[in-house]
Amino acid sequence: MLRKRMMILSLASIGLPFIPGWTELRPFIAELTLIGTIVAVLLTPFFVKKSNTACGLVALAGLVIALLSLLYVQYVSPDAGLQATKFAPMLVADPIAFLWKILLLVFVIGVIMMWFATSAADMHEGDGPEFFVLLLGATTGMALMASANNLLMILLAVELASFPSYVLAGFRKTNKTDAEASLKYVLFGAATSAVMTYGMSLLYGLYGTLNLSELASKMPATTGGTALLVVAVFGLVVGIGFKIAAVPFHFWCPDVFEGAAIEVTTFLSVASKGAALVLLLRVVNNIADAYHFNGMNGELLSAPAVIAIVLGVMGALSATLGNTAAFVQNNIKRLLAYSSIAHAGYMLCAMSLLLKAGSVTDPTSISARTILFYLAVYLFMNLGAFTVAGLVFKQTGIETLEGYAGLSRRNPVLAVCMAAFMFSFVGLPPLAGFFAKFNILMALIQTGGWWWLLVVVILINTVLSLYFYMRVVRSMFLLNSDQPAFMGNPLGVAVSLMCAIMLVVMFVGYSPLNKLTENYGRMHFTAVPSVNAAAPAVSMAK
């Protein structure tokens, strides 16, 4: 035991003498590794002739290293993130950011494996380096989004995540739908970014600081100017809502999901959405903290009440629209796009109660835990479902539900996995999707009051969603098809099988996972309350 500890300590000291500022940089090891990997991917074509596969492997290796090093750093210094570092005003590396980065890295590893299983063979030779640079660049942006604690940094991180995504959406250059998807994405992205930047400028004008915690702490003291404040925060919500694809900023989502290559769609469906949700969580949490998580006590038009209402309404609308629009979809990618809108809606519902969680001992954790758990489950559901979709597309060339007819006979393993994902999307036991939804309902019911409305909305949506998810199941199991049986790429089958098994494991092992999300559902200021009003921290804006 002691020896093990000694070894770890000695390992930890290796980095210290050589890298300046290591203690501060350490929590950001994942981002640093990713940047290194980008360079490595760019250099790969100089050494290997057929560079697509090689680049994929390099990216995969980089991601695995990033994941392991991040875990290692966390293991060595579990509380590093909660101590204020020199980065603190700009970037924080608190537990919630850490857990999101872990999820993100695991997910992107899954996406690359899926790429190997589905699209690798079709990719034009020589496109590999670009593709992976863009993918890793966006990943870096999404990792930073979870850490950003400063308006400028938020903007930078969001754009770093967005620009590569725009290009990725149109990556198959000869494909018309790709180009259309990409253009739509860019136009929407540009417009919402502009609104977001405007909102940020208003916030800066109001409070003279870019630091999120500082900004928030000054909010309750504001007399008058509530309207301006609401407009400013609304701008922020528009920018982030676009990334989440929450109603009414969702219009790009189905088209982009349908047009883009399937691994890009998969990547966007979880990574982009999740990062934006974590970012929004941080923003809202900062504001809620400033109001002592009790913003709903005042009149209905106070700033926190408006934010709560906006979030709740956005969540309810997203869930309802996502689920009802999915009814008529026949393309599996569009169907999953609307489903992803709905799931983001559920998570937004959970976020809205941050502003009323006053009576609870640890208000942040209720929302954060719920959303983190949902994201963890959602990751596996989506990765699995899209992998099956990719494999079926690769086999049949059909993206519509007709391609799934009789899948239970053509490839029983994939069909059973896909059915598991669909049931998990609905939230049926014995799959983890049940607990994801259960958590949200529990949190909402616990809060009570107006949040009962959201409970009802979510429950009605659950029933609605059953119908269209079951359409996929129906195609696979109830319809017959004369299409031939197929084996499916072994790697792809393995990925989807793993995802399905993970869903069952996470259901039975809910308790440890819940504990984990509870532990990591903490944010920077919860341990360091001095960051806000008491002592004006170093603001990079000065």
Place this chain on the structure above:
Amino acid sequence: MDFLNHYLLSILIFVPTIGAALVLFAKGRDAVRWTALGTTIVTFILSLMLFITFNWKTSGPYAYAQYDAKTGEYVANSGVVQMVQSCDWIPAFNVQYKLGIDGLSFPLIVLTTFVCVLACIASWNIEKQLKGYMALFLFLETGILGVFLSLDFFLFYVFFEISLLPMYFLIGIWGGPRKEYAAIKFFLYTLVGSVGLLIVLIGTYLYSRGLPGLPNGTFDLVKLASTDVQKGLMAAGMAGVAKTFFILAMLGFLIKVPAVPVHTWLPDAHVEAPTPMSMILAAILLKLGGYGIFRIAYPLFPDAGKDLWWLFALVGVVSIIYGALCAMAQTDFKKLVAYSSVSHMGFVVLGAAMMTEASINGAQFMMIAHGVTSAMMFFVVGVVYDRAHHRELGRMGGMATTMPVYTGFSIVACFSNLGLPGLAGFIGEVMVLLGSFQAAKPDSVIMIATNGHAYPYIMTLAVIACFGVVLTAGYMLWTVQRVFFGPEKAEYKSFPEVDQRELTVLTPLAIMAVLLGILPTAFFFAYTSTTVAAMFKLLG
């Protein structure tokens, strides 16, 4: 003995799952069939071992029986819930994997394993995707046994939902022409019910948090029903929402039962489902609803039950009459039996709503009697469908001369269904009606709760319910006449008599129908009456 006491229930639940896994790896059609049959038989034998371990004679409160390690016996009169096995599942919410058995669940478990064996034999002629069919069927058995055995609300809910999934596929893949419609309708209806139940689940738990001795709340159904916890819950504010919760819980269970007006999924599901699945559906799956009413809705919200007795008594009576009238109007043999299920399960709802000891006892008996009878009825329909390939009552007739043995069994089933004295159906109906009239006595639970104002309404509902018996006799006798009697028809002349396999299914069911009718105490009430008495005390 100790080992059995501790693990028998878990083994019982998961033996079918293991069987399902074995079925998937079995080679050849016969191997699949025999593996499945072997599994169901093993499960049945295991459930019979409950007769050794379960001590039904002990009368006591509705609580966990204390186990005396020295004597290896339960302490007399310490409680009726026995063989409890529990371990933590989710400590954060105090969710436990908690199993146990009492007089309420015991007969239903034996019924489940019994009918599953027969349904497996009835499935012998399934040809399409046999492996998947048997695996799903066994998985379904796990789900159902899980519901009957779990004493934790959360676990109950999980199994309640799990039992949905296989049935969707079993109807959807192996069903008749409109199988897809029937399957999704079944799924949607039941999900609506369970979504409401989910609110009750979470809500009750949240109110139980922070009660004395329960800092972390509890999902324990026995604990939640105990007088202390009930008082605490009401004081914590559940009194205000108890009625809503009760209605939501009842809605969830009434959809499953099913009662009018949420019964419309049942005729579709039954008509499209393959014969063995109709047997399971009618005999066991509907009982999940009835069981839920007695295990959850009434013990957890007794006061709401007293206030809203009229609503659910009305639902019960309407189900009885409307179901019977619908059955009378059917031209499809299977649909007729399906509507007769609605009518009979109406007695269960009425028995629960009237809240007298006799009516509850009767409702319990009704569930078992209906389980035996309806399984038999659906198999009878299946036999004739296998031969004639249609179920049109108008085209049938004269079967008695070509298939005398079959006719004999069918008539036992029909008479048991219509409630002929000496057969199973009679006892349940009479007990429920007797109990309903007792509810009009001044010392009954409802009369006390309503200060006697309920008297005319109780009497009216009970009298109307009596007419259900007449209607049942009407449509059943008419059916017997249309199918079996009358002149012999040329097209049915070549029909073979029931074969060995079909006899194997029919004989045990017929024997049970007779035994339950003649010796109701030895075969039913001996095991249940103490539990019902204990539960009844909670209501009063």
